[in-house]
Amino acid sequence: MCLVVYQLRTAFVLFGLYQVAGANFFGSLEQSEVSEDQILKSYDYIIAGGGQSGLVIANRLSEDVSKTVLVVEYGYFNRDPSQLDPLSGIAYLPRYLFNYTTVPQQALSNRTSGLLAASAVGGGSTLNGMLFDRAAAEDYDNWERLGNPGWGWEGLLPYFKKSTTFTPPRVDLVEEFNITWNVHKAYGSGPIQVTFPDWQWPTLKTQWRGWDELGVPRNLEGNGGDAYGTFWVPTNNDQSYRRSFAVNAYYDPIHARPNLHLITGYRVNKVIIDDDRLARAVQIQERKADGVSSRSSTIIQATKEIVLCSGWLNTPLILQRSGVGPASLLKKAGVDVVVDLPGVGSNLQDHPALNPAYEYHTDLIPNERSLYTNATFAQWADEQWTQRKGPHSLGVGNALADLPLRLVDEDWSSTLAVLQAQDPSTYLPKHYVKDQIDGYNAQTKLLRSTLSKLNNGAIEIPFTGVNRSYVVLEKPFSRGNVLINTTDLYGAPTIDYQTNFNPVDVKILIAALRTYRKWHTTPSMMTLTPVEIIPGANITTDQDLSHYIARSIDPTSGHSCGTASMAPRKIGGVVSPDLTVYGVKGLSVGDISIIPMIPGTHTCSTVYAIAEKAADLIKSRNIY
Numbered sequence: 001m002c003l004v005v006y007q008l009r010t011a012f013v014l015f016g017l018y019q020v021a022g023a024n025f026f027g028s029l030e031q032s033e034v035s036e037d038q039i040l041k042s043y044d045y046i047i048a049g050g051g052q053s054g055l056v057i058a059n060r061l062s063e064d065v066s067k068t069v070l071v072v073e074y075g076y077f078n079r080d081p082s083q084l085d086p087l088s089g090i091a092y093l094p095r096y097l098f099n100y101t102t103v104p105q106q107a108l109s110n111r112t113s114g115l116l117a118a119s120a121v122g123g124g125s126t127l128n129g130m131l132f133d134r135a136a137a138e139d140y141d142n143w144e145r146l147g148n149p150g151w152g153w154e155g156l157l158p159y160f161k162k163s164t165t166f167t168p169p170r171v172d173l174v175e176e177f178n179i180t181w182n183v184h185k186a187y188g189s190g191p192i193q194v195t196f197p198d199w200q201w202p203t204l205k206t207q208w209r210g211w212d213e214l215g216v217p218r219n220l221e222g223n224g225g226d227a228y229g230t231f232w233v234p235t236n237n238d239q240s241y242r243r244s245f246a247v248n249a250y251y252d253p254i255h256a257r258p259n260l261h262l263i264t265g266y267r268v269n270k271v272i273i274d275d276d277r278l279a280r281a282v283q284i285q286e287r288k289a290d291g292v293s294s295r296s297s298t299i300i301q302a303t304k305e306i307v308l309c310s311g312w313l314n315t316p317l318i319l320q321r322s323g324v325g326p327a328s329l330l331k332k333a334g335v336d337v338v339v340d341l342p343g344v345g346s347n348l349q350d351h352p353a354l355n356p357a358y359e360y361h362t363d364l365i366p367n368e369r370s371l372y373t374n375a376t377f378a379q380w381a382d383e384q385w386t387q388r389k390g391p392h393s394l395g396v397g398n399a400l401a402d403l404p405l406r407l408v409d410e411d412w413s414s415t416l417a418v419l420q421a422q423d424p425s426t427y428l429p430k431h432y433v434k435d436q437i438d439g440y441n442a443q444t445k446l447l448r449s450t451l452s453k454l455n456n457g458a459i460e461i462p463f464t465g466v467n468r469s470y471v472v473l474e475k476p477f478s479r480g481n482v483l484i485n486t487t488d489l490y491g492a493p494t495i496d497y498q499t500n501f502n503p504v505d506v507k508i509l510i511a512a513l514r515t516y517r518k519w520h521t522t523p524s525m526m527t528l529t530p531v532e533i534i535p536g537a538n539i540t541t542d543q544d545l546s547h548y549i550a551r552s553i554d555p556t557s558g559h560s561c562g563t564a565s566m567a568p569r570k571i572g573g574v575v576s577p578d579l580t581v582y583g584v585k586g587l588s589v590g591d592i593s594i595i596p597m598i599p600g601t602h603t604c605s606t607v608y609a610i611a612e613k614a615a616d617l618i619k620s621r622n623i624y
């Protein structure tokens with residue numbers, strides 16, 4: 001009897017959805033996209049945020065045609081074809097980003113900073129740099145060691161593979177540049193296409209030799225758990241070097257599913273949680289250019305689960321507006337406390353990055369500048385690109401040096417000893433309670449052990465055959481936070497990275513800048529006659545280097561995470577290893593916020609794996 005009722009209900013819902021989707025096909029909205037008037041009163045699953053993780057989870061949950069899925073996305077589609085080209089990865093269009101700034105960063109001469117939080121269908125994957133790498137196995141194993149069974153490298157590898165398909169580049173390029181990879185170890189047959197471009201600058205070979213001469217070991221495949229030393233990294237492009245991302249890989253192929261709805265230009269204001277602490281519905285509201293909506297808000301019910309995928313910035317804000325967060329903050333903001341969960345919005349981490357530069361006086365030709373200085377070469381490059389070949393297929397580059405602390409800092413053991421001797425509360429945000437301090441202690445204990453090993457990186461230096469690079473802090477010890485505006489719940493939040501607040505971060509960065517210089521003194525690099533431009537060869541003392549760092553470091557590489565951290569509740573966690581929010585039923589998080597300790601990698605590939613795993617976890621607890 002129950003089964004019959006269930007089938008009737010499902011058939012009714014599917015019929016309703018099919019009608020709506022059919023109507024969209026002839027309208028201005030994309031198929032599967034609905035307007036507010038077409039939206040149903042209730043869905044099995046509601047996903048807050050149609051960014052990178054949201055679209056993966058929407059795809060997987062709607063595979064079961066008996067389940068209805070609604071995705072609510074604040075941003076809009078970006079269907080401009082140029083957004084698929086490799087160079088789009090360095091032009092972060094402001095209209096697809098949230099427009100907030102941080103509070104003054106105390107350790108950065110009180111500078112404020114912009115931030116990178118995507119606001120578009122496909123989220124970060126729609127505009128990111130497309131470098132497609134993963135961290136060393138050790139970094140994910142630390143998530144598991146922190147108290148998250150199933151989230152180590154072995155637990156994530158099937159999901160890394162499930163999300164990705166690798167295609168080798170042309171053979172002569174492979175031979176000329178000694179490009180290496182290991183399909184079996186790293187890749188599967190998933191929706192995201194990855195490959196190497198059709199071009200590399202000749203100077204890249206010199207740079208590789210420089211790292212060899214410095215004693216940095218080469219790894220054949222970084223994406224198989226060995227992301228340390230030097231290694232090649234593919235980009236998430238298809239074989240015509242077009243961006244392969246959450247929209248064209250996970251959404252477009254299934255956009256006509258009748259059980260899937262997507263509404264764009266709407267904000268999830270909050271989750272409505274009943275007296276039994278069951279998440280029952282979301283309140284959504286139309287977005288307007290000036291941020292003010294003319295319409296009143298609408299409530300949509302979820303019968304199985306609400307999944308927050310609004311990213312590192314907005315997932316904690318939605319939780320806080322819903323009454324889940326630090327009680328003292330919520331009371332100040334006039335929000336009724338549903339669950340006092342101090343970790344919501346804390347534990348913010350990113351990869352602070354410096355951008356030093358050299359002039360190569362005897363650079364190889366052609367080089368990147370040839371595109372502007374040599375008309376014949378530029379014309380040839382343009383012609384090549386009409387066949388989707390040549391220099392324009394190269395985006396952000398494909399080689400990384402991921403340097404273990406021991407190769408960066410001669411004094412590494414005393415650096416780690418400084419950490420051990422620290423009173424952690426000195427450098428943590430002032431509102432941290434005991435559980436959070438205990439959690440931070442657990443993290444630093446793991447990081448001290450990890451950084452004493454050679455199987456992971458403390459500093460990343462991408463090299464692309466050009467004369468400038470980034471020096472990136474992979475495992476920062478400073479922690480920040482994202483807190484709602486207590487006078488206007490939808491106003492600009494308080495965003496504080498506390499970049500370099502812990503002096504150990506500065507110590508490691510100084511050692512890294514010196515290593516970067518040392519690389520330029522190797523015999524191979526000296527053939528380029530490099531002359532330091534930024535920060536400048538006259539900046540040599542620790543004090544001068546730390547001033548340069550404070551003046552110029554960018555607090556973000558676009559890898560912000562940790563603000564709804566997966567960890568035991570007694571050490572400040574927000575979600576359990578099954579990704580459900582502590583203290584609330586029917587509510588989970590499936591995006592980058594759940595990362596407890598930032599991995600030493602660009603985060604896109606890791607987010608695909610998290611979202612794929614999240615979808616399996618959600619399905620497994622909602623079988624009926």
Ligand SMILES: Cc1cc2nc3c(=O)[nH]c(=O)nc-3n(C[C@H](O)[C@H](O)[C@H](O)COP(=O)(O)OP(=O)(O)OC[C@H]3O[C@@H](n4cnc5c(N)ncnc54)[C@H](O)[C@@H]3O)c2cc1C
Pocket residue numbers: 048049050051052053054072073074075092116117118119120121122123124125127128129130131132133266267268269309310311312314315318557558559560591592593601602603604605607
């Ligand atoms: C500019 C930039 C460059 C990057 N470069 C690289 C790179 O080269 N390589 C790499 O590996 N990684 C890179 N990253 C990181 C990577 O893209 C992100 O870590 C990843 O996309 C995060 O996915 P997510 O699903 O957690 O969040 P997002 O993809 O950001 O999705 C969150 C979505 O939620 C929506 N949203 C927010 N609030 C609400 C609300 N209240 N209601 C409804 N919807 C809401 C947003 O509009 C957004 O679409 C970059 C990121 C950025 C921003």
